Amino acid sequence: MSSLRAMRRHTRGLLALVAVLAAQVLMLAAPAPSYAASGSANAITVELSSLSPAIAVKGSTLHLAGNLVGGSTSRTNVTVRLAVAEMQVRSDMTSNAGVGSRLIFGHDYTAGTIASGATVPWALSMPVSALSLTSQTVYALDVEAYSGDVRIGATRTYLPYAMNGDSSFHATQMVVVWPVTAAPTLDGQVDKDVPEAVSDSLATQFAAGGRLDKALSVPASIKNVTVSWAVDPDLLTTADRESHGYSLYPDSDAGVGAQDASIWLSEARSVLSSGGELWQLPATDPDLGSLGRSNPTVAAQLVQSATSRSGSTIQDLVGRTPQGTLAWPADGQADSGTLNLAKAADPGAVIVRADSIGLHTALDSYTPTGRAQVGGQALAVSDTALDAIFAGDAADAAWKGSNQSLLASQRFLAESALIAQERPNLSTPRTIMVTAPRGSTPDPALLTAVGEASWIKTVGLSTLLSAKSDPHAQTSAPKRAAATVQSDLSTTQLSATSSLNASLGALTSIMVGPQPQQATDSYYPAVLRTVSTAWRSASTQQIEFSSAVANRLDTTMGLVTLVKKSDLTLSGKSGIIPFTVENRFNHPVRVGIRITTDHGGLTVQSITVQTVQQGSTPINVHVSSKVSGTRVTVTAQLVTPDGADYGDPQSLQVTVSSIGSVTLIIFALSAALLVIAVGLRIYRGRRTRAAHAEPDSSGASTDNGALADAEREQ
Incomplete structure (x- = not known):
C-alpha cells in the first residue's frame, strides 16, 4: 500500500511539472505581465460573489462571478483571468494572491473600460479539465484583473479537487x-x-x-x-x-x-x-x-x-x-x-x-x-x-x-x-x-x-x-x-465585583432562618453576571450593569441601618450613648455594633451580635473617659456575625466635660447657702404671719386681713 501511495505521489508531481511547463510555454508566447499593487489608489477591487461547485470533481464545470469596482482612475482594456496554485501543506494557505499561481488562458472575461468608482460585473466559466488539476489536492484560485499586461487587482479563494480517496483513506x-x-x-x-x-x-x-x-x-x-x-x-x-x-x-x-x-x-x-x-x-x-x-x-x-x-x-x-x-x-x-x-x-x-x-x-x-x-x-x-x-x-x-x-x-x-x-x-x-x-x-x-x-x-x-x-x-x-x-x-471592574461579592456575603450572614435568605438568593447570580465572558466586548455595558446591581444591593442592604445621631456632651467621666438600629425587613436580623474613637482616652463598649427585631431597637452604649474637656469622634459600625462590616458607618462628636474638686466644693457651698436662704425665708414668713394675729381688748384675736377688708367695704 505504501509503494502504491509513493507511486501516486510521483505521478502527481510529474503531472504538476507538465502543467507548469505548459503554462510557461504559453506565457513565453505572450508579453510578460507587470504587477500593480492591489491596495493602491488606482487599483481595481475584484469582488467574488459566487463559485460553484464548492468541491470540484472530474468532468465538472467551474463557474465564478462577481464585480469589478474602479479605483481613483479610469482603466481601459480590463480583462479578468483565473490563476491556480497548488496548496501542498497548510502553511501554503498564508500566501497571498499571485504567489506561486499559474494563469489559465483561453477563458478570459473582457470587461473593457472601468471608470473611476464604477461597478462592472464579471463572470468566468471553464471546464475543470482546463485547469490541469491533480486529484486529492487543494488549489488556490486567484481571480485577477489586468489592464493590458499590468495586473491591477486580484482576490483569492480555494478549491479542493477530487477528494474521494481509496480504501486506505480515513476521514x-x-x-x-x-x-x-x-x-x-x-x-x-x-x-x-x-x-x-x-x-x-x-x-x-x-x-x-x-x-x-x-x-x-x-x-x-x-x-x-x-x-x-x-x-x-x-x-x-x-x-x-x-x-x-x-x-x-x-x-x-x-x-x-x-x-x-x-x-x-x-x-x-x-x-x-x-x-x-x-x-x-x-x-x-x-x-x-x-x-x-x-x-x-x-x-x-x-x-x-x-x-x-x-x-x-x-x-x-x-x-x-x-x-x-x-x-x-x-x-x-x-x-x-x-x-x-x-x-x-x-x-x-x-x-x-x-x-x-x-x-x-x-x-x-x-x-x-x-x-x-x-x-x-x-x-x-x-x-x-x-x-x-x-x-x-x-x-x-x-x-x-x-x-x-x-x-x-x-x-x-x-x-x-x-x-x-x-x-x-x-x-x-x-x-x-x-x-x-x-x-x-x-x-x-x-x-x-x-x-x-x-x-x-x-x-x-x-x-x-x-x-x-x-x-x-x-x-x-x-x-x-x-x-x-x-x-x-x-x-476596576474586577474590584467592583469583589466588593459586591463581599457585600452580598454580609447581607446573607445577618439573615435569621432559611426563608429570609431566599429573598437574597437572586443577587448571587447577579453578582456573577458582572464578570460574564460576554462583557469582554462590551465594557461600557458591563459598567452600567454592574452599577445597577450595586444600586439594587445597596438599597436592600439599607433596610438595616444605624439611625444617624447628633453630637452630644458627657457631663462626667462615664455615661451612655444611645444608638438605634432600624430594621425594615419583615423578619429579625442578627447584627452587632463596633465602636471606635480617634482618642485613646475614651473607652467605648462594643455591642456583641444580637437579634434585632423588625422596627427600631434602641441600644445603649456605655462610655468612660480618662480625660476631660476633649472632643472625641466616635464611629459606630454595624457588623455581621462573622465580624465583617455591614453598611456605612455613622460618626458623631462627643465632648467630655469633667467637674474638679474645687468646683465641687463651690457647688456644695452654693447649694448649702441656697438651702439656708430658703430656710430663713420660710422662718421669716412664719414670724410675719404670727405678728399679724394679735389679741383685742376683750381678749379675742383679730384677723388684720379681715379688718382691712371690712374697712375697704365701708
Missing part, C-alpha cells in the same frame, strides 16, 4: 463546539415576583430570526453535522424568568420580549434535548481569563459559586442532563493562572486553543489530535486556523466587497482537506476541534460546508476527550495572546 474526526450564551440582563431585583432587566437586549435575540434563535436553529438544521452544545444555564434561567414578564431598570417600564423568551425556551427544549452532545458552562459563563489574574481566593469562590448554581437548571428547563461542565476561557486563551482557576469549576473538560499552548508536531509535518497534557492537566485543544475561520478570518476580510460567507466556506474546505491529507493512513483517525466564538451568528453556508466535506466526520466532544494525546506532539508553556489580554475586564 478526519472533527468536534464542533457551539456556544449558547449572551450578555446578562437581570440585575437581581425582584418586585412582586417580577424580575428586573437592566436592558431589553435579549428581546431581539430571542425573537424569530434573532441571534439566539439562529444559534439553535441553524446548527440543528445542517445535515451530517454533529454539534456539541456549550450552554450557559443562566441564559435558560433568564429566558424562563423573562417569559413570565419583567420590568426594565431604572424606570420600571414593562419589557417587550416575554412572549419571544417563552417561544425561544420551547425551541431550546426541542433542540437541546435531542441532537448533538449537551455540555454546560458554569452559570453566567464567568470570564476565566480576567479572573485568573485577580485575587485567587475571590476568583475561585466566584467560579465555584457559578458551578454550584448550574446545578440541575438545564435538566429542569430542557429535560436532558448535560454530560459535564466546560471550563472554556475566552478565545481559548489560557495561562497558568487561567488553568489553575479552571480547576475550581470541577470541569468535565478544559478547552484551550492550539496557539495558546503551542500544540504542534516537529516541522509542523501534520496536525496532531486535539488533546494535550499541560502541567498535569488534560486539555481539549481547538485548531487555531479553523477557529479563525469561524470567527471571521482577517485573511478573507481583506478582500473587500467579496462574499465573506463564500470565502470562509472555501477556506474551511481547503484547510480541513489539507488536514485530512496529512498521514491519511492512520489506523485511528485524528480528532480535531473547532469552536465557534461566543456571541456570533451561525453562518449556514459555513456549517453546510462542514457537512459536505466527505473527508470530515463530525463527532461529539466526548470522542475527543476519550482520545489519547499524540506522543509526537509538542507543547509550550501556556500563554494568552496579547489581543485577548487587552480585552480583559479592567482591575
